[in-house]
Amino acid sequence: MYLGIDLGTSGVKVLLMDDDQRVVASATAPLRVSNPHDMWSEQDPADWIAATDAAMTQLKADAPKAVGAIRGIGLSGQMHGATLLDAADQVLRPCILWNDTRSHAEAATLDADPAFRQISGNIVFPGFTAPKLVWVKNNEPDTFEKVHKVLLPKDYLRLWLTGGHVSEMSDAAGTSWLDVGGRCWSDQLLEASGMTRDQMPDLVEGSAPSGALRAELANRWGLPSGVIVAGGAGDNAASAVGLGTVAAGDGFVSLGTSGVVFAATDSYLPKPESAVHAFCHALPDTWHQMGVILSAASALSWFAGVAGQSPAALTQALGDTVKPAGAVTFLPYLSGERTPHNDANLRGSFLGLSHSTGTPEMTRALLEGVTYALRDNLAALESAGGHVDALLAVGGGARSRYWLQLIATVLGVPVQIAADGDYGAAFGAARLGLLAATGAAPADICTRPTLEATLDPDLSQKDSFDAGYQRFRSLRIAMG
Template sequence: MYIGLDLGTSGLKALLIDAEQKVVAESTAPLNVSRPHPGWSEQSPADWLTATSAAMEGLAAQAPLGQVKAIGLSGQMHGATLLDAAQDVLRPCMLWNDTRAHAEAAALDADPLWRQVTGNIVFPGFTAPKVMWVAKNEPKIFEKTSKILLPKDYLRLWLTGEAVSEMSDAAGTSWLDTGARDWSDALLAASGLTRDHMPRLVEGSAVSGTLRRELADRWGLPADVIVAGGGGDNAASAVGVGVVRAGDAFISLGTSGVLFAASDAYQPDAATAVHTFCHALPDTWHQMGVFLAATDALNWYARLVGSDAAALTGELGDLRAPGRTLFLPYLGGERTPHNDAQIRASLTGLEHATDRAAGTAAVLEGVTFAVRDSYDALASTGTKFDRLIAVGGGSRSDYWLAAIATALDMPVQVPVAGDFGGAFGAARLALMADTGAGTEAAPVPTISKVIEPVGALTAAFADAHDRYRNTYLALRGLS
């Protein structure tokens, strides 16, 4: 049996699968986010450990864990967990959606070396600018910093006593030479750091350490359970849904959204704001377009009109042509393709005919056009795919998927009901680390239905997307 632990922003999930990859048990524990100032987003790493203990105890209550062979880790990316020489946490972890370091990110990104080495823009949410913010605003903490770990890797330190990361998560720090799959000494030096501040690197399907005996005894696990490298949340989710080969992609409609394509080559184009990261498997990379509000945008609109998201989407019926009302879903800024932490959302083109359903359709269309922007950005780098799988809470809306299929002019495949998220991918990586299996251990799930583009509406969606782009340009004063 194998366990996947997924350290999310709002909770930690533990998943137990058997050797045939069937889910045996699952357990979750909630987490809270602290926002002491506008643009700040923090968590206490101690809470991660408490949540992990609760989730593991929840698994043990459902099934005996004496046959577990390996544990895999997944988690939220980009967090800055700063430790002193005694491995004590120096300050709350700044999370992926913490944007206070926008000035530091711009300063780093102004040096061409960063994009050249990492293949990516230095985004405000990445780890390096956060640490530079600490150096400027909390210099005593920076001076005491002995080790910098990503969230799931702090969890690994507690589980194994080993300071280790893996390629997919490390690629989101802005310190990794993404093509070489190694830390960049030049970028670390530019940050006042050395390799000693960084964890050791392994591949996601490799062994990173062994579970501490104290924890194995506490949870009823064998003494020799290994812990796999694992993956950042999106890379682990890709392993979970079988997107591990060039030509395959998935669209995730969660709180934020991701268009993720696997690649067997390193082909960055930072100017597009596409994320080019290592995948969680050896000799594999991936590219992502990231849009910061997906179901978050729909839930915002549901609160605005006093309804719930499922009721709103259920009122729409068959896919309709976009109306005059346009929604730009930039509630908290945007990454791909704009790299703009300051821009905010806009609902325009309101008229007497705009009712609740028209507003719902406009919100879904706005996120759909953000997906199209990411699709175009990936295409401009040369990344192509012929299979697109939909996951996440938003994928339960056939209307939304039909809009995306029509806007991309590409079928969208929906897997059978099941868990294909980060915890499942982490458990698969644990199996790989234990058995030495490769991509054959990460098949694409059975597809329950395919949402085809509505050919009669492709031109209308293309026209609406043009209006969407022009509205963005006007909003930014660029038209």
């Protein structure tokens, strides 16, 4: 048995997988995000531990024999968060999360130093870790002086699980401190941010062992002693491992809190000016590219709250047959944007409303707006040398067949739907736990799922959505 632990933004999921990679059981526990000021997004790391413990306690109750047979654990987690620890490993302040954009000025200052794009292969985005530490230095100097270690969210869980300060390549690539081509910390980038290598965790590959589960937790949850904890992965790289998206040409589209167009690559292909992320993959000697929008299914959830309905009810009311592009246009920049605009101050809007506009029309506009932003991402990714033959769909928004057909049509790429199963980040983390515990070959483990369906682009709708996309782009420019 192998355990995957996925520390998401809205909850922790634990998943048990057997030797044949069949999901045996899973459990979840919720998390909440604090937004004390505009552009701020924080969580208390103590809540991550409490949620993980609650989910593991439930898993133990549901499948005690299976839990007792666990041989390896893999970790996945939300990326970029700055978890600041003192010399006694005590948390100094709430973790500043991936979608916190308060450090936009600090990010611009770091990005103006050519070394960051040259060495890290990426723009310094406000959501990345390095500018967060500069913000703390500028605004909370007493806290900054006490910083002994900086850990990413899942790596703080690892500290609790194993007692070690360790990270891995895919997550570390999103800090702006990693030499992504060389797969090591960059002293030059750390120094430019006021940091040192001593404040960084050790680095391992995602499929390599990073430590062993502490005896106290093994006893608490009924696990054997000496269970290996793998390096793991950032959430998108973990999802890619779960989906078998590990070879050049493999890709997926994620409709979660954020939206992602992900392409695996067999070489390092940086093009920072495109705002495409060029990161290490979770497997040795592999990389990937991502276009990232900050509001995808979260935009639908926001509108569902305004409309007083569930997201599922809104999308189900549209049916499965995609209608031509609507007269209403939605700009999905509810919390700024990354690819391709890199603008923390962008905001969302509906345009083209009339007396005849109702909830279905606004729902369609919202789905179309997010999809147009994903088309921006794919275009940027292709300009950076990446490509996808098809996109596997993953994330909560992937339950909407209407939305997936819309994505296939607007992006001009087949969208694949996996057969029933759980292939997300927790499953990918469990696969990494298997690799670390057994030394198996990644090619034998990281296979693609069986497909339920492939949605091809609806060519009869191409002209309509091309026109809608051009209107979307024009309005984006007009909005500044």
